[in-house]
Amino acid sequence: MARDLDIRVAIIEDDETIREGYAYLIGNTPGYKVTGAYPSYEDAAKKIAHDDPDVLLLDVELPGISGIEALPKLKKLLPETYILILTVYEQEELIFRALGGGASGYLTKNTPHEKIISAIHEVMEGGGPMSAHIARMVISSFKRNEETPLTKRETEILEHISTGKSRKRIAQELFIDLETVKSHIKNIYHKLNVHSKADAIKTAKDNKFI
Amino acid sequence: MARDLDIRVAIIEDDETIREGYAYLIGNTPGYKVTGAYPSYEDAAKKIAHDDPDVLLLDVELPGISGIEALPKLKKLLPETYILILTVYEQEELIFRALGGGASGYLTKNTPHEKIISAIHEVMEGGGPMSAHIARMVISSFKRNEETPLTKRETEILEHISTGKSRKRIAQELFIDLETVKSHIKNIYHKLNVHSKADAIKTAKDNKFI
DNA sequence: TAAAGTTCCGACAGTTTGGGGGATATTGTA
DNA sequence: TACAATATCCCCCAAACTGTCGGAACTTTA
Numbered sequence: 001m002a003r004d005l006d007i008r009v010a011i012i013e014d015d016e017t018i019r020e021g022y023a024y025l026i027g028n029t030p031g032y033k034v035t036g037a038y039p040s041y042e043d044a045a046k047k048i049a050h051d052d053p054d055v056l057l058l059d060v061e062l063p064g065i066s067g068i069e070a071l072p073k074l075k076k077l078l079p080e081t082y083i084l085i086l087t088v089y090e091q092e093e094l095i096f097r098a099l100g101g102g103a104s105g106y107l108t109k110n111t112p113h114e115k116i117i118s119a120i121h122e123v124m125e126g127g128g129p130m131s132a133h134i135a136r137m138v139i140s141s142f143k144r145n146e147e148t149p150l151t152k153r154e155t156e157i158l159e160h161i162s163t164g165k166s167r168k169r170i171a172q173e174l175f176i177d178l179e180t181v182k183s184h185i186k187n188i189y190h191k192l193n194v195h196s197k198a199d200a201i202k203t204a205k206d207n208k209f210i
Numbered sequence: 211m212a213r214d215l216d217i218r219v220a221i222i223e224d225d226e227t228i229r230e231g232y233a234y235l236i237g238n239t240p241g242y243k244v245t246g247a248y249p250s251y252e253d254a255a256k257k258i259a260h261d262d263p264d265v266l267l268l269d270v271e272l273p274g275i276s277g278i279e280a281l282p283k284l285k286k287l288l289p290e291t292y293i294l295i296l297t298v299y300e301q302e303e304l305i306f307r308a309l310g311g312g313a314s315g316y317l318t319k320n321t322p323h324e325k326i327i328s329a330i331h332e333v334m335e336g337g338g339p340m341s342a343h344i345a346r347m348v349i350s351s352f353k354r355n356e357e358t359p360l361t362k363r364e365t366e367i368l369e370h371i372s373t374g375k376s377r378k379r380i381a382q383e384l385f386i387d388l389e390t391v392k393s394h395i396k397n398i399y400h401k402l403n404v405h406s407k408a409d410a411i412k413t414a415k416d417n418k419f420i
Numbered sequence: 421t422a423a424a425g426t427t428c429c430g431a432c433a434g435t436t437t438g439g440g441g442g443a444t445a446t447t448g449t450a
Numbered sequence: 451t452a453c454a455a456t457a458t459c460c461c462c463c464a465a466a467c468t469g470t471c472g473g474a475a476c477t478t479t480a
Contacts, residue, residue: 072356099352127342128349135338138348142309146282151425162374164408166467179428186470187425195469198374205373361456376436390458396439397456405438 006033007124010053012070013086014039014062018109022057022086025113032120039063041070049077055120058103060087060094068094071101082123086111092137099138105129145208149191157184159210162201216243217334220263222280223296224249224272228319232267232296235323242330249273251280259287265330268313270297270304278304281311292333296321302347309348315339355418359401367394369420372411 009026011034013019023037035051038044042064048056056078060067067085074083084105085098095106104123107116108131119129130138148155160170167185171178189195192203204210219236221244223229233247245261248254252274258266266288270277277295284293294315295308305316314333317326318341329339340348358365370380377395381388399405402413414420 075356096352099349100354102353102356104346104349122342125342126346128340128345128347129342130338130345130349132332132335132337132339135340135345136314136336137338139309139314139338139340142306143312144310146285146312153426162372164372164374164406164411166408168467169408176426177428179430180426182469183427183429185468189469196374197468198376198379201374363457378436386457387459389460392438393458393460395437399438407437 006031007055007120008033008035008051008053009120010035010044010048010051010056010081011037012039012041012044012048012056012062012067013037013059015059022116025116026120029117032117041065041067041073045073045077048074053078053081055082055084055123057084057086057116057120060085060089060098068097068101071098071103075102084119084123084129086116090133090137092141095134095137096141106134107131108134143208148207148209150188150204150209154184154188154191155210157181158188158200158204161185161197162204162210216241217265217330218243218245218261218263219330220245220254220258220261220266220291221247222249222251222254222258222266222272222277223247223269225269232326235326236330239327242327251275251277251283255283255287258284263288263291265292265294265333267294267296267326267330270295270299270308278307278311281308281313285312294329294333294339296326300343300347302351305344305347306351316344317341318344353418358417358419360398360414360419364394364398364401365420367391368398368410368414371395371407372414372420 009032011019011022013022016039019037019039023034026032027034035053036044036048038048040062056074058067058071058074062070067087071083082104083102084107085103086107086109088109090108098106105119105128107119107129111119111131122129150158156174157170160173165173167181168178171181174181188200192200194200194203219242221229221232223232226249229247229249233244236242237244245263246254246258248258250272266284268277268281268284272280277297281293292314293312294317295313296317296319298319300318308316315329315338317329317339321329321341332339360368366384367380370383375383377391378388381391384391398410402410404410404413
């Protein structure tokens with residue numbers, strides 16, 4: 001008994017118990033409707049575009065093509081659908097690959113049922129639902145290291161270098177002499193204990209100096 | 211009548227009505243305690259370290275030193291304190307500067323009172339509370355552009371270039387010939403319609419190809 | 421007032437860069 | 451299966467860039 005305004009939700013999750021659990025939960029929540037529930041990307045691929053879901057709950061560990069790998073393919077099949085990752089994994093690399101691949105949210109599987117419903121609602125309203133710990137990791141990824149040995153000017157110049165600009169061009173953009181830029185770079189290399197552009201950039205990024 | 215286990219909250223907010231409103235809200239919530247409420251960074255600087263707050267609610271638009279500029283200074287005064295930004299502004303640049311400066315959360319001022327309380331609780335529990343729209347912007351900043359004209363290999367090589375590595379080094383790391391790297395770069399430049407490393411990196415980053 | 425930071429100077433060998441012209445496999449897919 | 455796209459490799463060249471050496475003067479800040 002579908003209503004026109006129901007939020008249409010699809011699920012890709014290999015564990016049958018979990019999948020049916022979610023389907024039951026969502027199907028029995030007023031205003032939400034399950035349009036399809038699949039155990040793998042391969043199974044979903046054929047029919048999911050026809051389901052026309054508003055939101056897709058996607059597991060990352062799937063048999064065959066993993067959820068992460070399936071993400072860009074699903075995005076192409078469903079350009080208008082919000083994809084929420086639902087997983088037990090909290091590894092940084094996985095999270096950032098998922099967000100880079102077009103996920104609009106990232107929930108861990110210990111998320112209480114009512115939170116899953118509210119996350120679906122939230123993503124429809126322009127939000128970006130994340131589990132608390134995930135959100136912390138995402139925020140931390142932006143945090144600069146205040147303990148930098150580099151001065152403001154040195155940091156600024158290293159930032160320019162990391163964009164691939166030549167020293168000459170940096171000098172022009174900062175309205176200083178080429179020699180000054182060279183001098184700063186000399187000091188940067190000493191402080192970071194490196195002997196090349198690439199190593200300086202790597203050290204600085206690893207330590208969040210830039 | 212402070213209890214030992216109360217969460218200690220400080221506030222820096224120039225608007226008196228809002229400041230007192232928050233102070234009243236938090237002070238009257240069991241388990242929370244206001245240790246100080248200041249209209250500016252300058253006012254707070256003298257006393258806030260002595261307050262020893264667990265969480266600091268910080269406005270970004272302050273008279274004198276702005277909240278954003280005050281962030282690193284406050285971090286030094288209060289290394290253990292979680293800082294939550296509370297502001298009407300939702301500009302990308304401001305958000306990322308705040309998170310880069312060490313903020314642990316970012317709330318807009320239309321946040322309902324109970325959400326402010328739960329955000330304070332959440333940050334104490336290892337979370338990263340954000341308003342829905344902020345979270346969406348943060349997530350979007352990671353999203354890659356699937357419409358890239360570059361092939362996988364070209365993208366990979368451009369990524370290496372953006373770390374400052376020389377072509378020779380890239381060739382070594384990818385176990386291919388220097389000439390192959392040059393060939394890929396030639397194609398990348400053609401596709402992106404640029405004539406230098408710096409321009410290629412800029413175009414690719416602007417368009418989220420890398 | 422010291423110390424730290426920013427600015428500028430010159431010379432050198434070696435490396436990198438961007439552009440030109442190709443060729444040959446391997447892939448994916450229509 | 452055949453075509454287009456991709457990935458690999460080859461040669462040549464001039465110009466520009468890089469990293470290091472060893473300075474010096476001026477300004478800001480603690």
